[in-house]
């Protein structure tokens with residue numbers, strides 16, 4: 001038994017199709033024909049809520065899934081096709097009560113004005129449980145779906161060009177997040193006054209033009225949607241290198257990283273904290289979560305055997321940007337606590353097979369962490385920010401109480 | 405034998421950003437909390453309505469360089485709130501107004517296909533074409549679209565969206581766990597579109613949804629707008645709801661259909677209308693007057709006059725006579741982001757007409773706006789309203805109505821409880837939903853089941 005009491009961890013799950021293993025859809029529990037129904041998503045997210053998880057993320061993309069990085073493949077043996085993640089989150093929101101809902105949005109092609117009001121509305125329909133995961137699209141085939149711009153074709157050996165292209169896309173994503181956040185603040189919380197005496201519904205002095213001018217776009221504002229319940233819904237991003245670490249440090253509330261051991265976790269967290277300091281955000285809570293793909297079974301060896309069986313079905317061993325864990329809930333709890341010692345405040349687990357590994361998380365891992373005092377035993381807040389210990393931010397446009 | 409009775413279509417418009425809403429009424433609730441939308445949608449579904457309707461405006465309206473503050477301001481994102489409403493209803497159609505100028509086909513097609521999957525086939529799209537640079541300031545593309553191109557972009561946008569949605573036929577997903585074939589066809593979703601506004605190609609990534617395509621509404625009123633509706637829409641959201649104007653519009657639009665190889669029943673005409681319901685006709689008349697005075701305050705009346713005069717009229721007394729100066733007819737308009745402004749196509753003539761009307765009836769500015777600014781209002785007891793609505797529909801003034809009550813979110817409750825049963829007794833409105841999809845409710849062919857009459 002560990003002698004130091006573990007500090008509580010935060011837990012999220014990343015939902016994508018039937019799970020992260022490309023052959024996951026072939027498991028009997030997967031029910032792949034239901035993938036495009038509301039029932040599929042409601043069932044998964046309600047299961048995550050039964051496990052008291054902080055939030056779910058929902059993957060998305062503006063093109064078909066592919067096993068090749070820069071282009072679509074012609075495979076017929078893997079899940080292809082998906083529904084819009086914001087709409088999935090919204091569809092499930094009224095059927096859940098506590099769990100956070102964090103859909104992926106693609107900054108490269110979508111309008112920040114549309115995203116801002118969509119996530120604000122998700123916050124209204126979920127009464128304070130919305131967030132977003134911002135992602136870039138470096139794929140030229142996805143740019144061709146919009147026809148407004150080209151993105152340089154990124155071939156992996158040519159890393160210098162790739163780095164410049166990716167830097168540009170992340171700069172644009174940073175602008176995107178800035179616009180989205182300003183629009184959330186473009187209404188003060190008490191802008192609606194319903195003053196029958198003067199006939200005014202709003203106090204227009206409490207609505208603000210955001211007047212954003214950037215390299216890629218300019219946006220006037222204000223939003224058409226009032227400030228959402230959380231004030232600022234959660235902003236999250238996955239980060240693999242210096243440029244994305246900077247985006248996380250400057251713009252996010254939660255960053256997901258993919259360390260393979262505790263030393264690497266410690267190193268990445270230090271780099272993010274340094275960037276956070278440089279960005280003048282040192283006093284703000286910024287969670288850094290570790291991302292892991294998980295195969296979970298109670299029987300020792302069963303998870304590894306299951307992965308091998310799925311790999312055989314897929315025709316190749318499964319690899320990932322993130323650490324791929326196979327083992328028991330106890331072993332995973334040990335690993336999470338060890339990685340957390342590197343400075344992580346939580347984890348985003350990617351279930352290899354949703355129908356199997358998600359219940360293994362909620363019914364195996366969660367009780368194990370609870371026994372160790374490392375995870376909540378009841379939802380302790382009504383909003384996603386509340387669950388993550390983030391306060392409701394003041395509105396950047398509102399005059400400070402002192403000067404009011 | 406008499407002509408068979410037409411079945412009435414009824415829909416509910418969540419009252420939003422306009423002066424229909426009496427937000428100062430103590431019963432008026434939030435226009436933004438989801439509980440308001442859920443209550444409204446559940447009432448519409450309890451009443452077996454065809455669908456719920458949401459309008460949209462992508463920039464807050466301004467007048468005289470300031471954000472307009474006299475009506476409700478603020479609304480949720482259309483797709484997001486409709487997806488959430490799909491969770492609290494089972495049958496009700498979900499119609500969203502989505503602009504074709506400030507969106508892209510790939511995204512809109514994904515959103516409608518997703519909404520259609522997540523609602524089991526209940527999505528509809530009101531394609532609007534507001535093009536102005538004022539709204540454009542909120543978007544990357546800015547205000548680049550000349551007015552003349554709004555319908556050419558809308559038409560191509562809609563066609564492109566259909567190409568994307570049709571790029572999946574519905575039989576591609578095998579999901580055969582034994583053989584390992586998820587897709588029947590590796591190229592599912594392939595599309596190429598080359599046109600004046602869009603030059604795009606690749607793979608669409610949402611499989612075919614229950615309705616295949618959302619039901620398409622059109623709401624513009626110009627000559628081009630009517631042609632667009634006749635060639636491409638399943639329904640029109642119109643503003644002509646009085647008997648005579650409704651009949652004229654109905655005949656005009658339905659007569660445009662044959663040249664596109666379409667039958668009259670392939671395009672439904674559904675005007676916006678409001679209602680004032682009370683126990684007796686006399687009480688309802690009283691109530692309607694009161695509601696109108698609440699909707700048109702003195703300040704609102706002056707602002708409304710400014711749409712026509714295009715001048716700052718704030719120094720005028722709303723209870724006094726109309727201005728004797730003429731409207732400013734320059735291109736710069738005092739009011740921005742407001743579709744109604746375009747209703748007054750000849751401001752000088754309108755001003756003259758209004759002055760004569762006011763003089764003849766001894767109306768103040770506020771009286772005039774109250775008397776002329778009204779949309780179709782069905783006023784009376786439940787029996788009167790049910791009878792009048794049925795008369796209008798049987799007389800081909802419309803195929804039904806999109807009702808905009810003046811109280812949020814409970815404004816539909818009495819209509820559902822009192823008027824709908826009478827329409828059902830008359831055999832002109834459904835007592836149960838007959839099918840799962842919005843196309844079933846509207847009597848429209850499913851694109852995957854029946855070839856369209858236009859065919860070619």
Ligand SMILES: Cc1cc2nc3c(=O)[nH]c(=O)nc-3n(C[C@H](O)[C@H](O)[C@H](O)COP(=O)(O)O)c2cc1C
Pocket residue numbers: 458459460461462501503531532533534622623624625626627628629630641642643676743746
């Ligand atoms: C009854 C009615 C409702 C409308 N609702 C909207 C709306 O919600 N959002 C919007 O942007 N435009 C709306 N419009 C504007 C039209 O859809 C159209 O885009 C605009 O009037 C320009 O087209 P037109 O010149 O053919 O009228 C509406 C128009 C009518 C007649």
